[in-house]
Amino acid sequence: MSEKKIGFLSFGHWTPSPHSRTRSARDTLLQSIELAVAAEELGVDGAYFRVHHFARQLASPFPLLAAIGAKTQRIEIGTGVIDMRYENPGYFTEDAGAADLIAGGRLQLGISRGSPEQVIEGYRYFGYHPAEGESDAEMGRRHAEVALQMLQGQGFAEPNPRPMFPNPPGLLRLEPYAEGLRQRIWWGAGSNATARWAAQKGMNLMSSTLKDDESGQPLHIQQAEQIRIFREEWARQNEAGHGHGFEPRVSVSRSIIPVVSDQDRAYFLGQRDSSDTFGMIDEKTRAVFGRSYTAEPDELVEELAKDTAIQEADTVLVTVPNQLGVDYNAHLLESIVEHVAKPLGWKTPEAA
Numbered sequence: 001m002s003e004k005k006i007g008f009l010s011f012g013h014w015t016p017s018p019h020s021r022t023r024s025a026r027d028t029l030l031q032s033i034e035l036a037v038a039a040e041e042l043g044v045d046g047a048y049f050r051v052h053h054f055a056r057q058l059a060s061p062f063p064l065l066a067a068i069g070a071k072t073q074r075i076e077i078g079t080g081v082i083d084m085r086y087e088n089p090g091y092f093t094e095d096a097g098a099a100d101l102i103a104g105g106r107l108q109l110g111i112s113r114g115s116p117e118q119v120i121e122g123y124r125y126f127g128y129h130p131a132e133g134e135s136d137a138e139m140g141r142r143h144a145e146v147a148l149q150m151l152q153g154q155g156f157a158e159p160n161p162r163p164m165f166p167n168p169p170g171l172l173r174l175e176p177y178a179e180g181l182r183q184r185i186w187w188g189a190g191s192n193a194t195a196r197w198a199a200q201k202g203m204n205l206m207s208s209t210l211k212d213d214e215s216g217q218p219l220h221i222q223q224a225e226q227i228r229i230f231r232e233e234w235a236r237q238n239e240a241g242h243g244h245g246f247e248p249r250v251s252v253s254r255s256i257i258p259v260v261s262d263q264d265r266a267y268f269l270g271q272r273d274s275s276d277t278f279g280m281i282d283e284k285t286r287a288v289f290g291r292s293y294t295a296e297p298d299e300l301v302e303e304l305a306k307d308t309a310i311q312e313a314d315t316v317l318v319t320v321p322n323q324l325g326v327d328y329n330a331h332l333l334e335s336i337v338e339h340v341a342k343p344l345g346w347k348t349p350e351a352a
Contacts (some may be wrong), residue, residue, distance in 0.1 A: 002155070002311075002313065002314075002345065002346075003345060003346060003347060004259075004313065004314055004315060004316055004341075004346040005045040005046060005076070005314065005315040005316070006045050006046070006311075006315075006316055006318065006336065006337065006341055006345070006346060006347060007044065007045055007046025007047065007048050007078070007251075007315065007317045007318070008035070008044060008046070008047060008048065008317065008318050008319075008320045008333055009048045009049070009050065009080050009253055009317040009319050009320065010035070010047075010049050010050065010058070010319075010320050010322045011049075011050040011057050011058065011321070011322065012028045012032060012049060012050065012051070012057045012058030012151055012317070013028070013056065013057050013322055013323050014027055014028040014056050014057070014323070014324070015056055016163075020323045020329075021284055021323055021324060021325030021326075022051065022322060022323050022325075024343070025056070026059060026230070028057075028322065029058075029064055029067075029128075031069050031198065031301060031325065031326050032047075032049065032058070032064055032068070032322070033064070033067050033071055033321065035047070035320070035322070035326050035329055035330065036068045036071070036072055036075060036327045037068075037071055037072060037258065038326060038330040039073040039075060039330070039333055040072050040073070040074055040323055042247075042330065042334050042337060043337055043347070044075065044274070044333050044337065045073055045076055045315075046075060046076040046077070046078060046108065046165050046315070046317070047068060047072075047076070047078070047085075048077075048078040048079060048080045048108075048110070048317055049061055049064060049065075049078075049079055049080070049084045050079070050081070051079055051081065051164040052120075053083070053117070053118065053126075054116065054118040054119045054122055055118045055120050056205040057254060059081050059250075059284055060101045061098065061121075064345070065077050065078075065079070065099045065103070065107065066098065066099040066102045066103070066337055067078075067102025067105075068103070068298065069100075069102040069104070069106065070101060070102055070103075071286075072103075072106075072288060073104075073107070073122050074106075076106050076107075076108045077095045077099075077106050077107055077108070077188070078108035078109060078110055078250075079108065079109050079110045079111070080110040080188065080208070081111055081112040081186075081206060082109065082110065082111045082112070083101060083109040083113070083114035083115070083140065083186035084111050084112065084113060084114070084138055084140040084143040084147070085113060085114045085123040085128060085137075085139055086114070086123050086126045086128065086142070087111075087120070087141050087224070088143075088145035089144075089146035090150065090174060092143075092147050093147055093150040093151055093174045094174050094176070096109060096151070096178070097151075097174070097175070097176045097177055097178040097181065098176055098178075100178035100181045100184075101176055101178050102265040105179075105180055105306075106206075106305075107181060107184055108186065109181075109184065109185050109186065109351065110186040110187075110188050110206045110251075111147075111187060111188065111203075112140070112187060112188030112189075112190075112206075112317060113136070113137040113138075113139075113140030113141055113144075113146055113194075114137075115190075115281075116138055116281050116282060119134070122238065122296045123136065126176045126290070128143075133224040141197070142208070142268060143346060144187075144201075145201065145230075146203075146329055148185065148201060148202070149155065149181055150174055150179055151178075151179060151182040151185065152182050152321050153173050153179070153182075154171075154173060155170050155171030155173045155179040156171055156172075156173065157171055157173070158172075159171070159172050160170065162222060167284060172190065179237050180312070181245045182202075182290075183244075183245075183339055184200075184204070185203050185204065186203055186204040186205065186206040186249070187201070187203040187204070187205060187206065188206045188207075188208060189205055189206070189226065189230070190208075190210070190212050190287075191193065191211070191212040191214065191226075192212075192214060192225065192226050192229050194261065195207070195226045195229050195230040195233075196229055196230065196233045197228070198230060198232060199233035199238060199248070201232040202237075202244035203224050203248075204248045204250065204251075205226075205227065205228060205230045205248065205249075205250045206250075206251050207223050207250070207251070207252050207309070207313075208253045208290075209253050209254065209289065209318075209319070210253065210281070210288075210289055210290070210291035211226065211287060211288055211290075212285060212286055212288075212301055213278055213286045213287055213288045213289055216278075217350050218276050218288070219276045219288045219289070219290040219309070220289070220290075220306075220307045220308050220309040220310070221308055221309075222288060222307035223252060223312075224309045224311070224312045226309075227233075227309060227312040227313065228312065230248070230250065231248075232293070232346070233249075234248055245307075249314050249315060250311055250312065250313045250314055250315065251310045251313055251314070251315035251316065251317050252313045252315075252316060252317070253290075253316075253317045253320045254304075254307075254310070254316060254317070254318055254319070255290070255292040255293060255294075255318070256292075256293045256300065256304070256318050256334040256336055256340060257290075257292070257293065257294040257332065258293075258295075258296070258297050258300055258332075258340055259294065259295060259296050259297075259337060259340045260296070260335050260339060261330070261331075262296065264335075267296050267321075267324070267328075269294065274289055274291055274292075275291050276288050276289060276291050276325060277289045277291075286291060289311070297339035297340065297343070300339070300340055301339075301340060301344055304340065305344060306345060308320075316346065318333070318336055319333075320332060320333070322331070
């Protein structure tokens with residue numbers, strides 16, 4: 001396998017339980033910052049966070065991303081993913097620009113049309129309603145397209161002839177503008193069609209452990225096909241003269257637990273889920289849910305070497321059990337770097 005970037009992906013769960021190390025939202029936020037700092041010290045390449053509204057999980061991403069940006073120097077900081085059905089494209093552009101400037105250009109923002117929610121049509125409580133004849137997914141993609149335009153930094157707003165402060169000449173853009181951020185937007189694609197659309201719109205591809213079942217094949221095979229479709233469409237855009245001016249990146253998410261200690265065995269060895277599962281995520285959509293990789297290092301390396309989607313991707317995001325605390329998750333990430341990434345050639349000893 002080729003060298004890859006390795007990041008962690010945290011859902012930021014918290015619950016007021018004596019068994020949880022994150023018993024409040026404050027615990028989760030502060031520990032997320034601590035884990036990103038620890039991950040950077042371990043040579044991990046990325047700290048990514050999921051966004052879920054109306055849940056005891058991480059929600060508003062930009063304060064957290066900005067705080068991590070101020071506390072770290074090298075690690076990529078991202079989301080996987082922001083539900084664009086809930087987003088005001090203008091505020092999204094301003095918040096993202098500010099966080100990226102604080103981080104020195106390290107933001108990697110995964111966005112999407114969203115997934116099944118905690119509440120019914122939760123985006124309506126945020127003031128957003130699909131237009132007549134428009135689905136909520138189409139509304140999310142519309143919000144994304146507006147944000148992509150704004151992130152380019154071109155003026156679009158007519159200036160006030162009597163402004164409070166002097167304006168530069170011409171139409172105005174949103175500030176602060178973060179140069180290069182537009183090329184660091186990823187689309188969380190749940191299907192082959194939306195992967196193709198992401199390539200057409202000039203976004204990197206983010207594919208999770210959940211995907212629409214389009215062939216009945218295991219997740220990694222369907223995901224590898226999705227990645228090939230994305231790259232073929234990207235090349236087609238270049239050939240047609242509609243290229244985006246950069247080489248796209250592709251990430252896949254995995255649950256990977258190397259069992260190297262008694263604590264690992266106590267937590268995970270009895271919870272092995274060694275095969276994908278299939279099921280309905282709503283009344284219309286059948287999906288494939290990816291398996292977990294939980295084993296001793298030699299077995300893990302052998303199993304992951306057969307994962308065709310990982311072979312196709314340049315970035316692997318490893319989901320972490322954040323409720324077990326910073327120390328345990330830092331141990332988990334170190335185990336992945338040492339016992340999985342290096343033997344598979346994802347990282348060289350020098351890179352780590």
